[in-house]
Amino acid sequence: MSLLPLEEALARLLAMADADAIKEMESVPLAEAEGRVLAKPVVSTLDLPPWSNSAMDGYALRLADLQDAPLPVSQRILAGQSPRPLIPNTCARIFTGAPMPDGADTVEMQENTEVLDDGRVRFLEPLKLGKNVRLKGNETRQGDMVLEAGKRLGPVELGVAASLGCATLDVFRRARVAILSTGDELVEPGLPLGPGQIYNSNRVVLSSWLKRLGCQVIDAGILPDDLARTREQLGRLDDIDLILSTGGVSVGEADFLGQALREEGELTLWKLALKPGKPLTCGRFNGVPVIGLPGNPASTLVTFGLLARAYLLRRMGVQSVEPLTLQVTAGFNWTRVGDRREYQRARLENGRVMPHRDQGSNVLRTAAWADGLVEVREGKTIAEGDQVNFIPLSELMA
Ligand code: AMP
Ligand code: MG
Numbered sequence: 001m002s003l004l005p006l007e008e009a010l011a012r013l014l015a016m017a018d019a020d021a022i023k024e025m026e027s028v029p030l031a032e033a034e035g036r037v038l039a040k041p042v043v044s045t046l047d048l049p050p051w052s053n054s055a056m057d058g059y060a061l062r063l064a065d066l067q068d069a070p071l072p073v074s075q076r077i078l079a080g081q082s083p084r085p086l087i088p089n090t091c092a093r094i095f096t097g098a099p100m101p102d103g104a105d106t107v108e109m110q111e112n113t114e115v116l117d118d119g120r121v122r123f124l125e126p127l128k129l130g131k132n133v134r135l136k137g138n139e140t141r142q143g144d145m146v147l148e149a150g151k152r153l154g155p156v157e158l159g160v161a162a163s164l165g166c167a168t169l170d171v172f173r174r175a176r177v178a179i180l181s182t183g184d185e186l187v188e189p190g191l192p193l194g195p196g197q198i199y200n201s202n203r204v205v206l207s208s209w210l211k212r213l214g215c216q217v218i219d220a221g222i223l224p225d226d227l228a229r230t231r232e233q234l235g236r237l238d239d240i241d242l243i244l245s246t247g248g249v250s251v252g253e254a255d256f257l258g259q260a261l262r263e264e265g266e267l268t269l270w271k272l273a274l275k276p277g278k279p280l281t282c283g284r285f286n287g288v289p290v291i292g293l294p295g296n297p298a299s300t301l302v303t304f305g306l307l308a309r310a311y312l313l314r315r316m317g318v319q320s321v322e323p324l325t326l327q328v329t330a331g332f333n334w335t336r337v338g339d340r341r342e343y344q345r346a347r348l349e350n351g352r353v354m355p356h357r358d359q360g361s362n363v364l365r366t367a368a369w370a371d372g373l374v375e376v377r378e379g380k381t382i383a384e385g386d387q388v389n390f391i392p393l394s395e396l397m398a
Contacts, residue, residue: 003273005378006306006341009280013291013307014321016282017314020289022241024173030162033153035214036171037317042147044164047137052100053079056132059113059121060104061091063129070120077101091121100133107132140164150319152214154398172317175241178218179206180233182248182257183295184225201364202246202293202300209304210244212397213312223248223257230256231264234285241315243288244308247295249279257292261285273378275340276361277303296361302343302373305396323395327387328353330374334382341378345370346390353390367393 025039054060054077061071065088074090077083083101086092092101100107109132112125140146146164147157153169161169186200187193200222207217220237223230223245234257237243248257249269258281261267267283277299281292291311293303310321331352344355345366353374356366373396375389382388 003278003340004270005273009270009272009274009307010310013282013311014314016289017311020241020315022172022175022316025170026173027168027170029168030158030166033158033161033169033171034155035212036153036169036174037214037313038147038149038151038153038157038169039172039317040170041145041149042161042164042166042169044140044142044144044146046140046164047142048140048163049134049136049138052136053134054094054096054098054100054107054132055134056107056109057095058107058109058111058132059091059123060086060094060100060107061123062086062088062104063106063127065089065091066123066127070116070122072120075101105133106130148319150317152313152318174214174216175312175316176218176239177210177215177242177244177312178220178237178240179203179210180220180223180243180245180257182223182225182230182245186222186247188222201297202295205297205300205364206244206246206304209309209397210312213309214316215312225256227256227259230260234260234264237285237288240288242312243285243290244304245281245290245292246300249281249292249294257281257290261290265290272303273340274302274306275338275342276359277306278340280307294361297364298345298359298361298367301364301367305373305391305393306343309396323391325375326372326390326392328374328390330382330384330386330388332382333384334376334380337379337381338376339378342376343373343391344376346374347371348390353388372396 071091073093074087076093077098078095079097083099086101086103106127108123108127114122181200181203185197187197189199210217223233245257248255258267261283265283265285270280272278272280277294279294283290291308293300313321329352331354344359346353346355348371358366372390372392
């Protein structure tokens with residue numbers, strides 16, 4: 001069976017996500033909207049700035065009044081005040097953000113002026129019409145679409161909405177994701193480790209990551225390697241948008257999740273041209289979409305980061321789901337031509353990317369060391385100095 005290229009897997013997952021896109025929306029206060037996805041565009045009901053104002057502390061004047069003579073100061077305007085019209089042949093003391101008085105068209109910053117003993121102001125530099133004036137509506141006009149539907153709301157987007165006076169925003173509801181860890185060997189941290197057992201690390205990786213993506217996490221516990229228990233635990237899940245499991249997809253393993261899906265749902269097994277992270281399960285149980293990630297922690301990281309993350313964001317209405325990818329200079333040579341795309345845990349050092357020596361799919365520690373994942377494309381070699389793609393982990397986790 002030929003390997004499924006990453007782009008093709010992503011395209012399929014996104015098509016599935018679009019078909020199951022979450023439609024319900026809710027109105028949330030601005031302060032609670034961080035990380036949510038806009039369900040309706042934000043259209044400005046006002047001009048920004050609402051009135052022309054000064055960009056500097058200085059003096060507002062009508063440029064045509066400026067001959068050789070210094071100008072007397074006829075008023076003082078602070079931010080938050082409403083000025084009187086400017087008296088001809090005078091200037092106004094003005095501060096940053098204060099409204100321009102009618103009749104004034106230019107501001108000179110105070111550093112370029114001299115206040116004479118009689119209080120008049122001499123302008124020391126040639127001035128251009130409109131200098132240091134922020135015109136009404138030059139940032140945003142009433143009716144402008146400022147934030148598109150499908151945009152994720154971060155601190156900056158919330159600030160933009162606030163600047164337009166929005167107190168609430170219409171967002172899609174969060175995706176409810178049930179996490180299942182499969183494997184008889186798994187033990188939760190805090191409990192003693194028996195023979196042959198390991199601690200469950202995937203669970204906390206996924207639960208904290210999902211929360212960062214704006215999902216609601218339902219912890220469905222550890223699934224023992226047992227078909228009846230698998231069926232029973234899956235059957236108990238209610239009101240869920242996605243069942244996300246780890247483990248139990250390696251070739252040759254007793255794959256009980258897969259078996260349960262085959263018997264009572266739908267199952268597709270993908271063999272991805274991806275390393276780490278070759279096997280991926282896609283299916284449904286009782287109509288609920290299921291994604292089964294490989295269990296090795298680095299494989300879980302890469303398959304979630306490059307595939308399941310995008311799928312979930314798209315389910316929640318996010319249009320732009322591709323992580324920002326940087327072009328960086330390789331600080332390493334790669335001579336082995338592979339048939340899978342590799343993502344190596346790597347660091348940026350002085351603008352060059354260096355992979356860690358230990359890329360074992362069971363090793364999570366080197367991912368904690370890494371700044372991101374460097375891409376080694378299938379069928380390609382890399383020479384030191386080549387440009388390569390690098391995806392910061394901070395980008396994937398945001
Ligand atoms: P599996 O796909 O179930 O064969 O798992 C592959 C490897 O990942 C095995 O060595 C498992 O012990 C390990 N593994 C599976 N699930 C987890 C988990 N939740 N936390 C840490 N390691 C895991
Ligand atoms: Mg297992």
